[in-house]
Amino acid sequence: xxxxxxxxxxxxxxxxxxxxxxxxxxxxxxxxxxxxxxxxxxxxxxxxxxxxxxxxxxxxxxxxxxxxxxxxxxxxxxxxxxxxxxxxxxxxxxxxxxxxxxxxxxxxxxxxxxxxxxxxxxxxxxxxxxxxxxxxxxxxxxxxxxxxxxxxxxxxxxxxxxxxxxxxxxxxxxxxxxxxxxxxxxxxxxxxxxxxxxxxxxxxxxxxxxxxxxxxxxxxxxxxxxxxxxxxx
Numbered sequence: 001x002x003x004x005x006x007x008x009x010x011x012x013x014x015x016x017x018x019x020x021x022x023x024x025x026x027x028x029x030x031x032x033x034x035x036x037x038x039x040x041x042x043x044x045x046x047x048x049x050x051x052x053x054x055x056x057x058x059x060x061x062x063x064x065x066x067x068x069x070x071x072x073x074x075x076x077x078x079x080x081x082x083x084x085x086x087x088x089x090x091x092x093x094x095x096x097x098x099x100x101x102x103x104x105x106x107x108x109x110x111x112x113x114x115x116x117x118x119x120x121x122x123x124x125x126x127x128x129x130x131x132x133x134x135x136x137x138x139x140x141x142x143x144x145x146x147x148x149x150x151x152x153x154x155x156x157x158x159x160x161x162x163x164x165x166x167x168x169x170x171x172x173x174x175x176x177x178x179x180x181x182x183x184x185x186x187x188x189x190x191x192x193x194x195x196x197x198x199x200x201x202x203x204x205x206x207x208x209x210x211x212x213x214x215x216x217x218x219x220x221x222x223x224x225x226x227x228x229x230x231x232x233x
Contacts, residue, residue, distance in 0.1 A: 032064045033135050035166055035221040039200050042223050043164040044070065049130040052156055054118055055137040058085045065133070066111040073129070074113040075121065082113045100125050119148060121156070128158045134165040138188065139180035146183070150191035163224035170217045185222040196227045 044051070049070045053062055056074030058081060065072045076082050082104050086093040091111065093104040101116025114126070132153060141149055157163065170182045185197045201221040 030060075032060055033166070035135065035164065035201070036061050036064065036133060039164060039221060039223070040065075040068070042200070043131045043133065043162040044068075045130075045162065050127070052129040052132045054132065054134060054153070055140055056113060057081060057136075058088070059135060061133060061135060062111060062113075063089060066106075070110075072111045073126065075118050076113055076115060077117060079115045082115055085113070098125075119145070119152060121152060123155050126156070129156050129161070130158055131161060132157065132163045132165075134163065136166065136180065138165060138183060139168055141181075143181055146187075147191050150188065154192055154195075160226060161224075165222050165224065167220045167222060168217055169220065185220060185224075188222075189224060192224075194227050195224055197225075198223045 047069055051065050051070050051072050053059065053065075053072060053074040056062055056076050059074075062072050062074050079102065082093075085091070086104060091106050093113075094107060096103045096105070100120050101114050103112055103114050105112040114121070134153075138146070138149065153163070165185075165188065167183050167185055167188070168180050169184050172182055185199060189195045189197050199220050199222050203219045204216070
């Protein structure tokens with residue numbers, strides 16, 4: 001990954017590699033995310049959908065989507081994380097090398113994890129997706145990368161997409177500004193055009209309080225969709 005800043009706070013692949021090596025992975029949970037299991041039907045409008053999971057880490061959500069019959073593609077910058085994930089869940093990954101990174105895939109090809117810089121991806125390389133499940137990606141990246149990130153996401157989506165995302169909203173301080181970084185649903189859609197959003201649920205941030213360590217913290221489960229579809233989502 002090409003560094004855009006020499007500041008140690010810039011969240012490069014090396015930044016996350018150090019976090020994994022130091023076992024500072026507080027964002028990892030041992031169950032499926034409640035937003036996904038509760039609102040998947042709003043994101044997945046039918047069977048056999050193609051779902052993108054950015055900055056997937058070791059999330060069990062990929063297995064949930066896979067076992068529900070969908071085609072899942074995750075992306076992760078730290079290769080050892082993907083190797084360990086395959087071993088932990090006995091996925092018997094087959095590995096192929098592409099011009100944008102390594103692809104670890106199950107024998108049936110329906111669950112894949114790409115090891116690469118997320119910003120190197122495009123629809124011309126990996127195709128488009130019916131849905132994105134963003135449980136901890138937009139809030140993990142550096143704030144300066146948000147516009148670039150949302151351009152990649154938009155490029156990867158089909159025209160009638162659904163984008164399910166978890167956001168956190170708090171007031172950054174000199175002592176803490178992320179990760180996770182504060183962002184509102186409106187701030188996300190401001191990077192896009194002809195996109196609307198619904199706040200499906202808002203909580204006091206109980207899941208994120210352990211990470212932010214100061215409050216108040218608001219956690220929101222949101223659904224992004226084309227404006228023409230917002231009324232029926």
